[in-house]
Amino acid sequence: MDLNSAVKILLVDDSEDNLMSMEIVLEQGGYSLFKATSGKDALKILLKEDDFTLILLDVKMPIMDGYETAELIYQRDKLRHIPIIFITGQDYEETAIFKGYKAGAVDYIRKPFNPAILRSKVAVFAELYKKNLLLQKQDEELRKINGDLLKLNQELENRVKVRTNQLETVNSELKNLNSSKDKFLSVISHDLRNPLTALLTSSAKLNESPGSLNEKQIKQLSGIIHRTSNKILQQLNEVVEWAKEQREKTNFNPKKLHLFKAIEESVELLRPNAVQKKIKLENKTPHQIFVKADGLMLRSILQNLVTNAIKFTPDGGHVRLGAEQEEGMIGIYIQDTGIGMNPEIKDHLFSRTYTTATVSGTNNEIGSGLGLLLVQDFVAQHGGTISVESEHGKGTTFRFTVPNFDDAIEFEDTDLDEPIRLMSE
Numbered sequence: 001m002d003l004n005s006a007v008k009i010l011l012v013d014d015s016e017d018n019l020m021s022m023e024i025v026l027e028q029g030g031y032s033l034f035k036a037t038s039g040k041d042a043l044k045i046l047l048k049e050d051d052f053t054l055i056l057l058d059v060k061m062p063i064m065d066g067y068e069t070a071e072l073i074y075q076r077d078k079l080r081h082i083p084i085i086f087i088t089g090q091d092y093e094e095t096a097i098f099k100g101y102k103a104g105a106v107d108y109i110r111k112p113f114n115p116a117i118l119r120s121k122v123a124v125f126a127e128l129y130k131k132n133l134l135l136q137k138q139d140e141e142l143r144k145i146n147g148d149l150l151k152l153n154q155e156l157e158n159r160v161k162v163r164t165n166q167l168e169t170v171n172s173e174l175k176n177l178n179s180s181k182d183k184f185l186s187v188i189s190h191d192l193r194n195p196l197t198a199l200l201t202s203s204a205k206l207n208e209s210p211g212s213l214n215e216k217q218i219k220q221l222s223g224i225i226h227r228t229s230n231k232i233l234q235q236l237n238e239v240v241e242w243a244k245e246q247r248e249k250t251n252f253n254p255k256k257l258h259l260f261k262a263i264e265e266s267v268e269l270l271r272p273n274a275v276q277k278k279i280k281l282e283n284k285t286p287h288q289i290f291v292k293a294d295g296l297m298l299r300s301i302l303q304n305l306v307t308n309a310i311k312f313t314p315d316g317g318h319v320r321l322g323a324e325q326e327e328g329m330i331g332i333y334i335q336d337t338g339i340g341m342n343p344e345i346k347d348h349l350f351s352r353t354y355t356t357a358t359v360s361g362t363n364n365e366i367g368s369g370l371g372l373l374l375v376q377d378f379v380a381q382h383g384g385t386i387s388v389e390s391e392h393g394k395g396t397t398f399r400f401t402v403p404n405f406d407d408a409i410e411f412e413d414t415d416l417d418e419p420i421r422l423m424s425e
Contacts, residue, residue, distance in 0.1 A: 003130040004030035008051060009122065011035045012042045012069065013058040013087065018111070022056060022087075025115040026122060038062075039069030050078040053129040054122060056109075059088040059100070070103040083125055085109055197273060199228045224272055231269050254382070256405045257298065259289045259330065263321055266302040270310060277315045281306075284322035290405040291330050297378040298402065304371045305334045305398045312396070313338035329384060329401040340392040349388060350376050375400075 009031050013019050019035045026033060034049070036042040039061055046052070055073070059066035066086055073079050086100050089111040100108065109118055202224040210218070263283050274281040291298075302321075309319045317337040324331050341349075350372050379386045384401035 003133060004126070005032055006133060007031045007053045007126045007129055008049065009033055009126075010042060010045060010052050010055045012037075012039065012055065012061075012066070014038060014061045015058075018058070018087070022113075022118065025113075025118050029119070029123065029126065031122075031126065039064035039066070039072070042069060043072060046073060046076075046079055050076075050082075052082050054125045055082055055084045056122075057084050057086055057105075059086050067099055067103045070100075070105065074104045080104075083107075085121065085125075087111060087113065196232065199225055199232070201276060202228070202272065228269060228272065235269070254292045254294050254403070257291050257293050257295060259291050259323055259332070260285045260287050262291075262293075262295065262298055263302060263332075266299040267306050267321070270303065270306055273307070273310050274319065277310065277313070277317070279310055279313055279316070280318045281310075282318070282320045284320055285332075286323065289323055289325070289330055292403040292405045293382055294378075297381065301375050301378050301400065302332075302334070304375050308371075309334055309336035309338060309396070309398075312336070325404065326401060328404055330404050331399055331401050333397055333399045335395065335397040337395045340394050340396055341390045342392050346388060346390055350386075 007029070009026065011019050011022050011033060012035075013022070014037050016037065019037070023033055023035070031053075034045055034052075036045055040063070042055075042057070057066045057069060061069070064072075066088075070084050070086075073082070073084070083106040084104055085107045086105045087109050088100075107121060109121065202221045206213070206218065206221045206225070213221070260283065263285055267281065267283075271281065306319065306321070313319060313336045319334065319336045321332070321334055323333070376386055379400045379402070382402045384403070386398065386400040388396060388398050390396035
């Protein structure tokens with residue numbers, strides 16, 4: 001950009017010779033020069049062009065002198081920034097000087113003018129204008145750069161937000177995977193390990209002294225081994241399928257379940273454990289109750305709680321299961337006549353610091369601490385709550401709630417008229 005050509009100067013004089021003289025002196029500066037022979041012509045030019053750097057205005061002109069012209073120029077807001085140098089052939093009288101400055105003049109040049117002085121004074125204003133022009137250009141560039149920086153910063157913030165959301169999603173998925181892993185391990189531990197105890201006990205008796213057993217006893221032990229093995233295989237397949245569903249979706253699969261039947265099937269594998277300790281295992285659940293629950297989760301809850309009840313109930317004790325209607329929910333309880341627990345253990349029952357060894361006080365008990373946490377989680381997924389009442393030396397009662405299924409119909413394959421006793425004689 002040629003800054004000199006950007007400097008626009010308006011020459012106003014009623015004498016063509018004076019205009020030519022000023023033009024010759026200033027043309028070396030490379031400025032853009034406009035000429036007017038009267039105040040009226042100058043105003044016409046200024047109506048079309050308002051970005052002049054300087055006006056050289058003759059004071060003494062016919063019809064409209066320089067002072068009147070200056071006053072009219074400065075009446076327009078767009079023209080008030082243009083400096084005016086008066087060209088005068090009169091002496092510099094104080095009255096004339098005051099009148100000129102009052103009209104808006106910034107300086108005077110006397111005729112006949114000295115070319116060097118004229119060129120020098122014009123150069124001062126031209127230089128100021130060029131510097132202002134450069135500052136404006138720099139300001140525009142800075143504003144543009146600032147705008148680009150703001151835009152870039154906004155883009156970076158949006159990218160950070162997107163990345164943060166992605167990381168949060170990944171973190172949430174990892175937490176869910178870790179939770180699913182814990183649940184799977186706990187289900188495997190409690191749903192399969194306890195039935196294996198009965199299987200190992202029966203096979204051990206059969207293996208230790210087969211000669212001392214009669215045919216009926218052998219058949220009974222082999223029957224336990226066969227039924228328990230098949231049931232373990234069935235439960236293992238169910239757990240694997242459940243684990244796949246947990247990995248593929250976060251929601252569980254509640255269905256309409258006949259509660260009495262669901263409890264019977266859930267604790268079937270625990271019968272041998274109860275028989276070994278001569279514990280009476282009894283289901284007092286009313287036959288007309290139906291619940292809306294995830295079958296595998298409900299089984300895991302019941303097997304966890306019943307396993308612990310059997311474990312901490314002395315030989316010849318009693319474990320009772322039952323249910324009753326509550327407001328929109330079904331309250332299910334597991335009550336035992338076991339050793340109970342003190343308040344300190346009860347307060348930490350659903351924390352990761354709790355294990356079965358904590359209750360028994362022995363080192364030969366195995367407990368990961370995940371069992372009751374899993375129970376609590378499964379109950380919560382059903383929108384229910386779980387609580388415990390216990391007195392040391394007198395027994396423990398666990399109670400949890402699951403949704404009631406109102407429009408209940410009986411299952412055709414369940415004989416509800418014939419109660420099933422969960423006690424082996």
